[in-house]
Structures are given as structure tokens and as C-alpha cells.
Amino acid sequence: MSKLQSCVAIAMLTLPLAGPTFAETVNQTLPPRVAQALKANKIESSALSVVMLPLNGGGAPTFINADVSVNPASTMKLVTTYAALELLGPNHQWKTEFHADGPIENGTLNGNLYLKGGGDPKLNMEKLWLLLRDLRANGVETVTGDLVLDRSHFVQPNLPVFDDDGNDKNKPFLVGPDSLLVNLKALRFIARNDDGNVKVIVEPPIETVRIDNRIQALPKEKCPGWPDIRYNPIEDADGVTVVVTGKLPAGCSGQTYLSLLDHQRYAAGAVRAIWKELGGNILGGDRVSAVPKDARMIARAYSPDLVEIIRDINKYSNNTMARQLFLSLGAEFRNDADRDDSMAAQRVIRQWLAKKGLISPHLVIENGSGLSRAERVSARELASLLQAAWQSPYAAEFISSMPLAAVDGTMRKRLRNTGVAGKAHLKTGTLNTVRAIAGFSRDSEGKTWAVVAILNHPRPWGASSILDQVLVSLYNRPSSENTAQR
Template sequence: MFRRSFLSASLATMALPACANAPETSTRPIFKPDDMLARSAPAADRLVAEAGLGGKVGFVVADARSGEILESLNPIRPLPPASVAKAVTALYALETLGADHRFVTRLVATGPITNGRLDGDLVLVGGGDPTLDSDGLHDLAGQAAAAGLREVGGRLLVADGALPSFERIDREQPDHVGYNPAVGGINVNFNRVHFGWRRAGSSYEVTMDGRTERFRPDVRSATMRVADRSLPVYTYQQQGDVDAWTVARQQLGNSGARWLPVRNPALYAGDILRTMLRANGITTGAAQQVTTAPAGTQIARTQGGALDRVASAMLKFSNNLTAEVLGLSATVARGARPRTLNASADLMSAWLQERTGARRADFDDHSGLNGTTRISAADMVTALTARGAADRLRPLMKELTIDGAVRIPVQAKTGTLNFVSGLAGYFNARGGRPLAFATFCADVNRRAGLSVAERERPSGGRDWGRRARSLQFDLIERWERVHT
């Protein structure tokens, strides 16, 4: 294998459908007699064998303009893509909603404001914005103050019906992991609450807040109690409208912090908004959740960035909440109101088949967090080389630089779950030929054997992931030499 380092940066052309009848076995390129550079490249099957991953490996590399398959291994075997699924979600959302789409969040007054007092309810109307944070709620409160509001005579309501609501993305994940939050029509701070602790004598001082760089508003919608035990590290229970957490004292040390998932994002948002209103001189009662926003007059408004920027950040940082919101928003915009994330993902699978000809894709969510999602390398490359797909996706993908015998800039989406690793995207061969590729590695049986407690840091998982990623980069180095 090549020795090299991996660098990261960011940026970067076009394509057409293919991969219809890809063979199940490996296809090998035909070399010209004088093609010594290509002949010197290590064979793909040898690289796969040397990686020693167990399970299955599937890959396809194709001409990004014509879709012609150049090389493959197990191309039609459905495998879990992990976060590579987000590339399909980005395409689904961009082509449904448009690159200029912006998510809007509003404050609506249901009555008149007289001498600073609102004779009616103040309603936070969510639009699903996955980038809304405590700063955005403070800006809304500031606009309300500028409109003359000083007191809310009625209720503080949070309307979250713009999207269906789900208390978590994947029920197979541990309760406390911050990458598996609730999803709904109002989302703040990626639906995570910041838990901090510091030893104070024989006890601990703990905080639960919705912090950003500008603000650290304490919240009442999530609580933490230090319990005198060693394990489990965390427990979770919903107590009325409150996310009630406990943490094991013996696991805390002197101080620390982590993000925990929020299970009721509407009340979390209302909790923070109430603090921000108070900071701007506006008094109100505790927030209440409603699905449908009552009619009223808009007194404040904030909006997220253009969808192409939001999608680019999702592909770069692989945020699961953003992926689920984009997928759900596209599904709702197409006239459906799915009862589950799986149902929304099924509609995305059907769209992908109709849009690109992909035949075996079966998505169970929009983020890839659910390990039951399946797509073949051939179908993934079919999506990447569909008409117009590269123009939309390639400039938005994260840039990885393989720093080996030569530097190879790669625009791609990575994906990682326990004993699952995927990589798919674009790069140019040495002669300038644009290529599209997908490589999926998965030891499904080893993954299925993990207990819930083992899923956050499974034994051997880090080394397996390192070898899988090394194989993926070794294959790209081979293809860059061979398919000029």
C-alpha cells in the first residue's frame, strides 16, 4: 500500500446516467502495451485482501461525464452507506426546494400591542430551519422589542407543525449521544443541550444551557441530577415536558462538558426564547407547544442561509439533524406528510429510482444514521453521474487531499458507523479525466453483534475504520493512475 497523509480543505463539474447492468464480479481495465504507469498500480483485489476487513467491500469507479463503468467489485450488492446517504439527501432537497430556498422562523402576535402590552398570544412559528440557534432567538426577541412589545398578556406559544416531529432519528442508538436528537418543525442548537459540570467540594455544580458563542441561556426543559453510582454513565426519562437526565458521579472527574440530545425541541426553543425576551425587557409566561400556528401579525422574522450553503455545511460536517430536516422538507414540499422518517426516506428512494434509474436503493432515514439503509456502489455512482448531479453536488462536497506519490484533490462524502465505512464523490485522473466513484465497506454481522452499551466505542472499531479508510484512499490512488 502507498504511504501518505490526508489533508482537508474545500471546493470544486458534470455527468450522465449509467451502471444499469453492472456485473457482480470485479471488472479490470484493459491496458495499452506502453502503459507502464497503469501496470505499476497495485491490483484492486489485492488491496481489498490486504485491508483484511472481513464482511463485504463493494466499489464502482466510472467516467463522470458518460457514466461508463471503468472498474468494479460487488457493484450491485446493497451495503449500508452510513453518512454517504447525505449526498443523496442533498440532491433530493436541492432539486425539490431549489438552491436559493431559505428556512424562515417568525414571531406572530395574535392581537394588538397597546402601550407595550400584547393583548393576545405571542407565537414562535417554526419553519424547520436546521441552523436556528439561541442567537437567532435573541435576534427575534430584539425585533419584538423594537416593535414596541414589553409584555405578553396571553400565552407564549411554539408552533412546530411545519414538519412532522420525531423524538429521535434512530431508536437503536444510546440515549445520550448528541448526534441522535429529535427532529421537527422547530430546531434550535441542532436540538442539543449543553451539559457542564465542575466539582464543588464533595458535590458538583451542573449547568444545562443552550449556549452559543454569544449567549449561555439556562434551560428548565432539560435537567441533570448527579447519581451516586458508577454505571450506567447516563440515564434518561421524560418527566412531563422535561428531559430528565442523571449522570454517574464516579464518571465525572473534576470538570467537563458534553452535548446531550433534546427530545422536545419546541419547548426547548420556547424556554430559550423566553429568556431572550426577558433579556430584551419583555415579560411572558412559560412556553406551550401547539401544532398549528394561529392567525396573527408578524412582528419579527429571521431566516437561514441559502439551501446550497446549508447543504454544503451538512456534507462537510455531516450533521444528522440537518440531513433529516432537508429530507423531510423535500418530502413535505412534494405533498406528503410522512408518519415516520422511514416513510419519508422511502419516498426519497422512489424519487432516486425515477430520477436516476438506481434500482436497489432502500433508505430508512435521510442521514444514514440508521444502519439498515442499503444502497449499492453501482446505484450510488448512478446518482453521482445522473444528468446535472455533478454540477450540483461536486462544488458542495468536502475536499479531501490524498497526499501520496502525487496530490489528488477529491470532492467526496465520507460515512462512518460501527464497522461500516463509505466514501463517494469525484476526482480527476492524472490525465484530467473526471471520475465518479463509490466505495462501501461493511462487516454487518460484527456490527449486529454489538450491545447498545458497546455502540459508542466498540472494541476494535477504531482500527477497523482506519483500515477501511486507508483502503478507500489506496483505491483512489490506483484509479488516478490507471484511468487517465
């Protein structure tokens, strides 16, 4: 057997048995324009892993550094979201509930009010407002006892805090998961200069977040795209004081999102802020405890279906929601041998992959979001997963959850004015030393390919354009007739 035939045999054995029948040749050479782009950016070809598999037509599959263990960054979300679709089902929902341990008489709950989290990845302010409206509709106006938060749904793992070379810990994309995740724990700060009167507003208006406004008002001029406004949070025992400095011309405004409170303070503060606006009152304090067995449920809210959740995760690469989904898999299938829900999720995903015939020795999942230095996969393993997803009953839901090239999500500004625009659904991945894309793309003949391109390099400058060139080269590949003639 020749060396080329051996490579073909190995490639076929490591792909799902349900996949299409490929040509007798395998491409192991980078497209010329991709090789040129690597050279122009002074990145060696060994840093780039590429796999392209034809899914509904002829064409030679491509394998470049396909079996190298690499950090996939956020393309790891494809593993988590596809597993969730098949294991939880596309209409899976999470629930959040209010419980009471005392009687309700004349608008007064004589007891404690419990808010039980169920791991909802998308419990935003609108949904919380509706849930509190439902509480009012059920006869509650004043609570004589405490606001008690039940955050026991997840068994949380003890994972290292991610630090991508000094990222600001207050950035919302670093928010970790929680059984009672409210509004992704984000605070929106809005600075406005109304004719010399500078205001700084925070949403939601949580009482433990105080503003020290030191912004200098400037005369009216052209509003800057990025106003010179800086937020310096100072934590204390009662909450956090945000010192706001900078300069803002009259008639201009700017906003930013920060995560400054822990999950307990944020959830309690958001509930109290909305409840106060609704005319309600909670006389007691805030604490964390499980709902007593004899308490009764008085209001409940359901999350959107899983298909909407994975759309948010993949289109906008939402790390917190991905981690929330990963732990939800663990909580759903946890057994006595699992130390925590991360361990349970890892176990159930590996079992699911094995049932599909997808053996993935390089796969390492830490939190399921790709926001990790530990997570690993090979390009072949990820492409094989995409090939299996193409055959899944939920293929349409999975594919449509990914950004559409040059149209929306994290791909909205890429591949414009190319043949790929509007013809590829691709998940992106970005860390300081990683650039990645993975998903489904069409060639000029309308045939669909599973594509994975992952670059791991200490200085990945220009890497996004390199990965885009992989897709452009695939789109412009020689036609089937020309290939046959050669």
C-alpha cells in the same frame, strides 16, 4: 458475444446516457493493496462493493460487487442533498415566524404569542436570539397569554427509533426532525474547577434542566484530555435533573453535549431563557397549537441558503439536519395521496431520478440520512448519481459540500501524507456494521473520478484503512500511456 463484452454492455446500459465514453474494457479486479488490506483484516472480498468511473478523461471504469444491495450508512445523504439542490434550488430558505392574536399596547401583547416553525434545519441560538430581538423591536416586552408552538409544518412519519446496538439515546446525533427544531435540541454542559470551586453550567439555561453537582474537586495537576465527568439524567414531570459526578483537578474544565428534552420543552425553554435575558416576560404557560388564521405576523427569520445547509450536512455528517431536509422535500411536494412527508419525499426523489434516467431498483430510503438499518442502495446506483451530479448546473455547490480529504469535516484526519490529500471530496458513512465513502477523487494525472466504496460486514475492523487504500490505489493507478501500451 463474449462474457466480458456482455458485462461491458450491461454496465453501459445502467449508467446515465449523458456520461463520458469509456474504454472498451472494464476492470473487475480489486487493486492488489486493497485485496491485501482485506486479507490482513480477515474480511472477505465479497463484503466490499467498489465502483470508480472516469469523469473527464480516459481510464477503465471499475465494478466490484457493483449491483449488490448494501447499507450505505451516511453516504445516503448524497442522494438527499443532491436531490434537494435540484428540486428546491440552491438558494432555498426556510422561515420561522412569531405571530400574535391580540393587540400590542405600551409594550404589552394582550394575547398569546405564537412561534411557527417552518422546518429550518439550522435554527440555532444566535438566530433565535436575533428573532427575539426583532420581536422586542416591534414593541413587545410582556406577553399576557401563552407561548404557543406551531409544529404543524411537517406531517411526521412513524419510523422506528434507531438503535445501533445500545447507543445512548441522549446523544445529539440521534435527535429526530421537527417542524420547530431549535439548536438541534442540544444542551452544552460545561464543568469547571476554579481553584476548588467546581461549577457546572448548562447552555442554554433552560429552567426545566436542573443540575445536581456532585463533582469532587482535586488539587491542581495536569488537565486530562477527557475529564472523568459523568452525567446521569433523571426525568420527572417538571423536566430533568442531571446528576453530575466524577473528579476534576483545579484549573481544569470539560464539556459535553446531550439531548435530554423533547422538542416542545426544548423550544419553549430556549425561547423563555433568551426572552428573560432580554428583559421580557411571558405570563402564561406553554402549549402546542396551530396559528389562528386571524393572527398577524410580527417577526420573521430566514434560514441560511440551502447551499450552506448541505455543507453542514455533508461536511459533518449531520443526521438531524439531513432528516430535516428530507422531510422538507416531502412538505414542499406533498399531495393528497401521500400519507406523510417521508412518503412524499421518497416519491418525489424517485420521480426525479427517473427523469434523469437513473433507474435504482436497489434504492430504499427511510429517512434520507443513512442513520437506518433499512436504507439500501447499490454501489453502481450511487456512482451513477455522482456521475449525473458532475454534469449538473449545481455540481460546484454539491462537490464543495463534501469533506476534503485530510483537510476538513469527517475526512480531516484521513489520507494525510498521501497523494490524495486535498484532492478528493468524499462523504463518509459509519454504522456498527458499515464503513463507506462516496464522492469525487483525482488521480495522479489530475483526472477526476466518481468513487464509491461500501463495506458491509459484522466486524468491519480496519475498514476505514481499506477504503482509504481504494483511493490511494486510484491515485497511483498506471498512467494512460502505460495502460495503452499494455
